Amino acid sequence: GQQVMQIPQYQHVQEGEDFTTYCNSSTTLSNIQWYKQRPGGHPVFLIQLVKSGEVKKQKRLTFQFGEAKKNSSLHITATQTTDVGTYFCAGNRNQAGTALIFGKGTTLSVSS
Amino acid sequence: DTAVSQTPKYLVTQMGNDKSIKCEQNLGHDTMYWYKQDSKKFLKIMFSYNNKELIINETVPNRFSPKSPDKAHLNLHINSLELGDSAVYFCASSARQGTGLETQYFGPGTRLLVL
Numbered sequence: 001g002q003q004v005m006q007i008p009q010y011q012h013v014q015e016g017e018d019f020t021t022y023c024n025s026s027t028t029l030s031n032i033q034w035y036k037q038r039p040g041g042h043p044v045f046l047i048q049l050v051k052s053g054e055v056k057k058q059k060r061l062t063f064q065f066g067e068a069k070k071n072s073s074l075h076i077t078a079t080q081t082t083d084v085g086t087y088f089c090a091g092n093r094n095q096a097g098t099a100l101i102f103g104k105g106t107t108l109s110v111s112s
Numbered sequence: 113d114t115a116v117s118q119t120p121k122y123l124v125t126q127m128g129n130d131k132s133i134k135c136e137q138n139l140g141h142d143t144m145y146w147y148k149q150d151s152k153k154f155l156k157i158m159f160s161y162n163n164k165e166l167i168i169n170e171t172v173p174n175r176f177s178p179k180s181p182d183k184a185h186l187n188l189h190i191n192s193l194e195l196g197d198s199a200v201y202f203c204a205s206s207a208r209q210g211t212g213l214e215t216q217y218f219g220p221g222t223r224l225l226v227l
Contacts, residue, residue: 033215042202042218043155086153090216099145099168100216102155 004091006103013110019076021106023089031092032065032072033100038085046074046087079110115139116219118203124225125193132189133222135203143167144186145216146178147202155202161186193226200224 005024013019023032031050035043047056049065049072056063060083062075072089086107090100116137125131137144145168146158160168161180175191186203200221206214 035216037153042221043216044218045215048215088155092214099157099160099170100214102157104152104154107153 004089004101004103006089006106008106009104010107011109013079013108015081015110015112016078019079019083019108021074021087021089021108023072023074023091023103025070025091025101027093028069029091029093030069032069033090033092034063034072034074035088035090035102036085037088037105041085043088076108079108081110081112084108084110116203116205116217118201118219118222120222121220122223122225124227126227127193127195129193130189130191131193131224132187133201133203133224135186135188135219137184137203137205137217137219139205139207139217141205141207141217142183143206143208143214144180144183145204145206146186146188147204147218149200149202149221151199159186159188195226198224198226 003026007022033048034046036046037043047063052069053067054065060077064073086105088105089103092100119134143162145160147155149155158172159178163183164180177189180186200223202221203219204216206216
């Protein structure tokens with residue numbers, strides 16, 4: 001079945017360092033979504049990418065969707081302690097009866 | 113007001129018991145989901161309902177039975193609870209299913225611990 005792989009599983013950084021998580025799908029996706037889950041919380045939608053090669057920014061966060069629509073990345077510039085949490089990518093094949101396939105997430109910890 | 117709510121927030125029970133988790137959304141969405149998140153934070157879809165109709169049923173033991181009395185509610189009943197059922201169960205909803213563009217809104221989760 002379709003898989004969405006996400007690496008790394010864990011990442012620890014010093015505050016101010018950059019952070020990147022990568023997402024790869026075994027099949028072409030119609031779109032990819034990113035979610036953030038704070039410790040003890042629930043996943044919260046961050047952004048959706050639809051177009052091949054698309055790049056979107058939210059303040060210090062930069063999201064990219066690969067040209068082949070099989071991979072994506074989330075880059076955080078100058079991490080802050082508020083960035084702590086688990087970041088999930090979720091891919092969709094746009095077929096009726098199929099659901100979002102979530103990656104296993106990257107858990108980010110930040111020390112000050 | 114909370115968009116997607118779940119009750120209870122915590123559930124501690126003995127192996128072999130039967131329990132239910134309730135979910136309600138006030139977003140007017142057509143589609144609701146149940147996800148299971150294990151201790152390693154892996155989010156796996158269990159079920160999806162669209163307008164009260166079951167659309168997705170991933171390989172979940174038939175001890176788990178979802179019920180959608182209306183499109184704003186999706187409950188999950190679990191029979192004969194096992195230790196491996198311990199996890200966080202998230203309810204979610206989205207506006208439409210099958211267009212590939214739906215954002216999912218998650219509830220706060222139900223933390224189930226089976227002893």
